[in-house]
Amino acid sequence: MATLIPEEYGGAGMGVAEAAAILEEIHRAGANAAACHAQMYVMGTLLRHGSEAQKKKYLPAIARGELRLQAFGVSEPTTGSDTTQIKTLASRKGDKYIVKGQKIWISRAEHSDLMLLVARTTPLDQVRKRTEGLSTLLVNLRNAAGNGLTIRPIRTMMNHATTEIFLDDVEVPAENLIGEEGQGFRYLLDGLNAERILIASECVGDGRWFLDRACNYAKERVVFGRPIGRNQGVQFPLARAFANVEAASLMVVHAAQLFDEQRPCGAQANMAKLLAADASWESANAALQTHGGFGFAEDYDIERKFRETRLYQVAPVSTNLILAYIAEHVLGLPRSY
Numbered sequence: 001m002a003t004l005i006p007e008e009y010g011g012a013g014m015g016v017a018e019a020a021a022i023l024e025e026i027h028r029a030g031a032n033a034a035a036c037h038a039q040m041y042v043m044g045t046l047l048r049h050g051s052e053a054q055k056k057k058y059l060p061a062i063a064r065g066e067l068r069l070q071a072f073g074v075s076e077p078t079t080g081s082d083t084t085q086i087k088t089l090a091s092r093k094g095d096k097y098i099v100k101g102q103k104i105w106i107s108r109a110e111h112s113d114l115m116l117l118v119a120r121t122t123p124l125d126q127v128r129k130r131t132e133g134l135s136t137l138l139v140n141l142r143n144a145a146g147n148g149l150t151i152r153p154i155r156t157m158m159n160h161a162t163t164e165i166f167l168d169d170v171e172v173p174a175e176n177l178i179g180e181e182g183q184g185f186r187y188l189l190d191g192l193n194a195e196r197i198l199i200a201s202e203c204v205g206d207g208r209w210f211l212d213r214a215c216n217y218a219k220e221r222v223v224f225g226r227p228i229g230r231n232q233g234v235q236f237p238l239a240r241a242f243a244n245v246e247a248a249s250l251m252v253v254h255a256a257q258l259f260d261e262q263r264p265c266g267a268q269a270n271m272a273k274l275l276a277a278d279a280s281w282e283s284a285n286a287a288l289q290t291h292g293g294f295g296f297a298e299d300y301d302i303e304r305k306f307r308e309t310r311l312y313q314v315a316p317v318s319t320n321l322i323l324a325y326i327a328e329h330v331l332g333l334p335r336s337y
């Protein structure tokens with residue numbers, strides 16, 4: 001999890017390409033990296049926009065594994081995908097911000113020391129552009145819990161440790177503001193490409209795991225006197241899913257390379273996430289179908305991974321919003337949202 005932290009702060013000093021390889025391998029081995037992936041990309045906001053003092057204070061402890069910055073507080077119940085409509089308000093009072101509002105789907109908050117919170121520091125009706133007036137604050141969850149901050153776990157169809165967070169006049173020291181006040185939306189956007197590439201690599205790992213499992217099962221399971229994998233009806237969905245996983249993997253590698261070279265990669269990061277999420281979901285369906293009834297049995301893990309990989313059609317950004325991005329920013333079509 002210290003992969004992306006520069007060596008001068010005690011990290012491994014590697015790039016998104018290496019981080020993607022690590023996350024892919026975790027998923028390919030049948031596990032799930034959701035418990036830790038956010039620390040890799042949330043840390044990027046601190047690294048790119050934090051002050052030297054903030055970086056010295058937090059990054060070495062994060063790199064040593066003593067401090068967790070694993071919670072990312074963006075989503076709100078009434079906001080949906082339109083982040084500019086965030087209502088959680090951080091009002092400056094002397095050397096503190098007083099934060100009031102509500103967040104939803106904030107994963108790992110119970111297990112993290114710090115949360116990167118996105119809040120309005122200027123209300124929407126007082127800004128020229130709706131992307132202005134948002135700020136990023138580091139909230140010390142251990143101090144805030146019980147002092148205005150309440151975390152309520154949400155049970156979901158997979159183990160994602162996600163929560164709802166209520167902020168009732170939570171005090172955050174002004175020194176915890178990352179970068180400039182009001183520029184939070186910009187900071188958010190430049191962290192999203194890393195997030196998309198890393199999640200895409202997890203999907204590639206899932207896809208490869210599903211196809212390994214399905215092909216092994218198809219070779220061994222004998223029905224009507226022959227392995228089910230001899231039937232084209234079983235082979236073709238697996239072959240098609242394999243082709244799509246491999247194509248998605250190339251896009252992930254391409255996007256990661258552009259990111260690490262600090263070249264524009266918004267389109268490639270979004271396409272990597274779209275293609276990889278679709279390919280992992282296609283592989284999940286093909287693997288479940290290949291396993292027949294056994295696909296539903298907990299012992300085989302297919303049903304667990306099936307539930308886990310379904311998330312990536314919706315979070316951290318839904319497929320429709322990626323398509324809308326490509327339509328507008330790559331194809332030059334009118335903005336649809």
Ligand SMILES: Cc1cc2nc3c(=O)[nH]c(=O)nc-3n(C[C@H](O)[C@H](O)[C@H](O)COP(=O)(O)OP(=O)(O)OC[C@H]3O[C@@H](n4cnc5c(N)ncnc54)[C@H](O)[C@@H]3O)c2cc1C
Binds near residue numbers: 073074080336
């Ligand atoms: C398990 C889990 C973990 C999460 N973890 C975090 C986290 O740690 N931190 C965090 O901040 N958030 C987190 N999220 C929130 C996640 O990022 C959002 O759920 C996601 O961005 C979608 O937003 P929404 O749920 O509000 O859906 P909505 O925006 O309400 O969208 C609902 C549906 O409508 C479609 N839609 C909406 N607008 C349009 C449009 N203009 N055109 C076409 N279709 C449209 C969407 O594609 C979607 O299918 C998590 C979510 C889940 C489920």
